[in-house]
Amino acid sequence: MSEFKQTFNSSLGKKLIMALTGLFLCTFIIVHVAGNLFLFKDDQGYGFNVYANFLTHFPPIEVVAYLLYFSILLHALYGLILTVNNRKARPVRYASEPKSPASWSSKNMGLLGAILFFFIVVHMGDFWYKYKFTHSVGYKEYRTNVLTNEMLVTDFTPVDPTFEHSSTTVDNWEITRVKDLHAVVSNSFHNIWYVILYVIAMIALSYHLLHGFQSAFQTLGWTHRKYSPIVKFIGTWFFAVIIPVAFALMPIVYYFCK
Incomplete structure (x- = not known):
């Protein structure tokens, strides 16, 4: 037990937790963007409202949802710890920064994660909390x-x-x-400041996944000369481009077209 605890308290152990929770959150993002595509359907919110109702009343999904909340907190916590530890390891910057093959996103995962965590808190407060725990939703x-x-x-x-x-x-x-969660979403998406926050968060998500998806496979040792290019392609085009763009289009379309 002590060896297990020591492993996950080590730098590698923390990275393993980040990798596992990150990949789990990637699967959630796929489901979330697929469900939110109902917002583009011209049915006066019917599809989206039925989808939201299903998510909050189907017991197996509710269990997965609480696992998701735990994963978000764990991912954010260990991300903060790793960022702080990395800063402590080199508290003084070089007078002349050496050239590094590391990408901008890999160097700023802490900042990107902080933006996303702030957005998630605001997002869940506006939608999930109102829907589940208040009577403000019609x-x-x-x-x-x-x-x-x-x-x-x-x-x-x-x-x-x-x-x-x-x-x-x-x-x-x-x-x-x-x-009628659709009405709440529509109201938020007609607030220019919320639209701007949403788009900024999706840009942060894009850069976060651009590095994080591939990094998770490397941390877990799931690398192969034949399959690594496929992982890079999926991480770049699907997770870092298609999904963030799909999410960002939702508030933009509502603000300008609905």
């Missing part, structure tokens, strides 16, 4: 005709204060009543 009622696919959308006020959601069918109408 409700929508969606009536969909199963024969014609016609949809009628109205605001809904539940009589029962403990009401969360419902789905019923009356005659040819499927009636879904859910919290």
Whole structure:
């Protein structure tokens, strides 16, 4: 037990924790961006609201969600520790910085991580906390005709204060009543300062993943002459370009087009 503890208290152990939690967070990012693509659907928030309701009421996902929160805190904590330790190891900068093959993102992972952590706190406070623990989020009622696919959308006020959601069918109408998180998102995305913060955070995410995704595989020893270029390609184009751009487009489209 002492050897196990000593391993994870070492510099390598901390990097292993960073690598494992980082890769886990990468899988979450994929799911998150896929679900948030419902925001681009022109259905008055139906798809996104049903998706948000599913995430917060399906027990296995709720368990994974709390594991996610723990991973974010652990990743941020160990990132801070490694950054501080690296600074202590070289407290005085060289008069002339030696040339290094290290990229700008690798040298500034602490700064990028701090920006992302601040954004996550703000983001979760605006959406997750309001949705789960306050009564500030309204409700929508969606009536969909199963024969014609016609949809009628109205605001809904539940009589029962403990009401969360419902789905019923009356005659040819499927009636879904859910919290209207889409309205909260739309309101935030029409705030120029929130849009700017969101875009800056996605730029930080891009640079963070540009180095972090490949670094995680190297830390875990999962490197191979044949497969490392594939990892680099995925880390660069999928995680550092496609995903951050998809996220950044959401507030931009809402601010200018919706």
